Every structure is written in C-alpha cells, then in structure tokens.
Amino acid sequence: MSVEVYLVEVRDEQNRLVKRFKPFEKLQLETRYRRYRTRLILCLKLDAEKASRLNLEEGYKLVLIITKYDETPLIPSSVRAVYYKLPGILEHLEKAGVKLSLILEQSALNKALSYLWDAWFRLEENDVEGARTATRKTLEVLENFLNKYRIDVEKLEETKDFQDKMEKLISDIKSFLHYGGPHPGPTPRVTTELVFNLVLQILAYLAKCVEMGAVHQNEGGQVGQNRNQVEINPETTKPH
Structure with missing residues (x-):
C-alpha cells in the first residue's frame, strides 16, 4: 500500500x-x-x-x-x-467547501497556501512582522496567478472588468501591508489578522473558480483577449 x-x-x-x-x-x-x-x-x-x-x-x-x-x-x-x-487555515477552507487536494495540485495555489500556512503559525507564535511578510508573499503569488490565467467571467456571471477589479484588490491589499518606511512601535496585529483573513478568502475563491472550470491559461503567461487560452482541468493539474 x-x-x-x-x-x-x-x-x-x-x-x-x-x-x-x-x-x-x-x-x-x-x-x-x-x-x-x-x-x-x-x-x-x-x-x-x-x-x-x-x-x-x-x-x-x-x-x-x-x-x-x-x-x-x-x-x-x-x-x-x-x-x-487541523490548523485554523485548513479548517476555514474546509468550511468554505474548498477541496484542499485541488489547491495542492495547482502549483501556484499550492505555493500561496504554503505562505499562508507560514503566516498562520507566525501569528500563533506572535511573530506579527513575519506573518505580514508571509502574507505579502502570498499576494505576490496570487498576482502572478492572475497574470498567467484568465477568469471566465461569463461562467461566474460576473462583469467584464471583474478580473481587473480582482487584480486591483490584491494590489491595494499589498499597499495596505506596506508601511512605506520605518514604522513607529510594534507591528499592529489586528490589521495583520484582518489582511490574513482577506487573503485566505481570496485564495478560497480562486480555488472555487478552478473547481468550476472558470480559469483558463493564457499562452505567453499574460492576460489578453487576443491570446489563445487553455482551460485548467482541476482533476489533472499537477505542480511543477
């Protein structure tokens, strides 16, 4: 066996x-x-x-x-x-009905989850600055994911500019995490937990999109209407 x-x-x-x-x-x-x-x-x-x-x-x-x-x-x-x-991060995904195996088999989502796992335990250990850094890295992975894949807005019954809005949301959250200079005093835990939970929700949502067959790969790795797209099969996508 x-x-x-x-x-x-x-x-x-x-x-x-x-x-x-x-x-x-x-x-x-x-x-x-x-x-x-x-x-x-x-x-x-x-x-x-x-x-x-x-x-x-x-x-x-x-x-x-x-x-x-x-x-x-x-x-x-x-x-x-x-x-x-069962750590809280996995418990949340389970309650959201997300297939953990699907996230693990999709290389970008696997990497995003691994950084969030790191952020979760850093928060548990009261390493708030480390948790903030790991959450920021998760956002960078999700940014790259949306540059490489196109979301089928028709299948999701969303507006045409939905992906642009999602990309802007991730960019804005990254900016929220960035102090832009030395920060007086300890790193704020409450806002770090807020951002962590937002990013976890985004990861769960993107995993749902993959499961629904609403995510397609753009040849050349960039989003664009004139490029050929290949649909991700959630049953066969494997990490590289």
Missing part, C-alpha cells in the same frame, strides 16, 4: 522548526506495520534516498497532508494534516 502526501514542514526532537516547504512538496510513501508494545501500528516508510535529499535526521518529525491512500483520493473531509490538529 502507498499514500500520496504533501510535506509541509520538518521539526527536530525538541519540536523546533527546521524547515517549512514553499510550496509543499509532493511525496509518494509506502506503508508498513510495526509492532509497538502489544499492538501493530500502520507507519509511513521514508527511504534513505528521500531522507538524505530532505536532510532529515533521526528523531525529526514531519508534518504531512495526506491526499491519497492506495491510489484512491481521500474525500475532502478526510484530507488531514498529520502531527498537528
């Missing part, structure tokens, strides 16, 4: 962060049973080559998101992060 997982982060024996992956890294792992005291438990096997490539040491802990078991995709409500209880 095997499982498809996305490697989120690595922690050492003292639970200190070693690395967060941006984007999350896809791995295929074999399963095996090992005896623990009086019972058998199902474990994931990480071979020496993968462990060496990832610079893992004995006793390190991996945070994984499992998306497939024995080639069978898990239903959205069963996709879980291993090691942590």
Whole structure:
C-alpha cells in the first residue's frame, strides 16, 4: 500500500522548526506495520534516498497532508494534516467547501497556501512582522496567478472588468501591508489578522473558480483577449 502526501514542514526532537516547504512538496510513501508494545501500528516508510535529499535526521518529525491512500483520493473531509490538529487555515477552507487536494495540485495555489500556512503559525507564535511578510508573499503569488490565467467571467456571471477589479484588490491589499518606511512601535496585529483573513478568502475563491472550470491559461503567461487560452482541468493539474 502507498499514500500520496504533501510535506509541509520538518521539526527536530525538541519540536523546533527546521524547515517549512514553499510550496509543499509532493511525496509518494509506502506503508508498513510495526509492532509497538502489544499492538501493530500502520507507519509511513521514508527511504534513505528521500531522507538524505530532505536532510532529515533521526528523531525529526514531519508534518504531512495526506491526499491519497492506495491510489484512491481521500474525500475532502478526510484530507488531514498529520502531527498537528487541523490548523485554523485548513479548517476555514474546509468550511468554505474548498477541496484542499485541488489547491495542492495547482502549483501556484499550492505555493500561496504554503505562505499562508507560514503566516498562520507566525501569528500563533506572535511573530506579527513575519506573518505580514508571509502574507505579502502570498499576494505576490496570487498576482502572478492572475497574470498567467484568465477568469471566465461569463461562467461566474460576473462583469467584464471583474478580473481587473480582482487584480486591483490584491494590489491595494499589498499597499495596505506596506508601511512605506520605518514604522513607529510594534507591528499592529489586528490589521495583520484582518489582511490574513482577506487573503485566505481570496485564495478560497480562486480555488472555487478552478473547481468550476472558470480559469483558463493564457499562452505567453499574460492576460489578453487576443491570446489563445487553455482551460485548467482541476482533476489533472499537477505542480511543477
């Protein structure tokens, strides 16, 4: 049996962060049973080559998101992060009805989610400035996404200038995060949380657009009416 997982982060024996992956890294792992005291438990096997490539040491802990078991995709409500209880960022996406596996398989959305994951835990650790930086990087990824893909406004029943407005919204949020110079006093947590939640909503919305088949790739990587477009298939799009 095997499982498809996305490697989120690595922690050492003292639970200190070693690395967060941006984007999350896809791995295929074999399963095996090992005896623990009086019972058998199902474990994931990480071979020496993968462990060496990832610079893992004995006793390190991996945070994984499992998306497939024995080639069978898990239903959205069963996709879980291993090691942590379900973080609030994933809980929000689940409540919004967004397929986490779809975000993970689309390279740009995967990268955006990985930065938001970083921002979430930085807020939990009270590193507000770090959370602000990670959220800004998420916005940069989403900007590039909208430069590369065209949103089908007719399918969404939106106005023709909808994509322009979405791009302006992201640009304005980036400006809101940028102080434009030295900031007196500590970084404001309340406004950082506000922006974080706005960006999470935008990511969830764009994932919904992909799921609905309302996102098309522009050849040449730029938005333009005269370019040929290729529709994203949410079932087959894989990260690069």
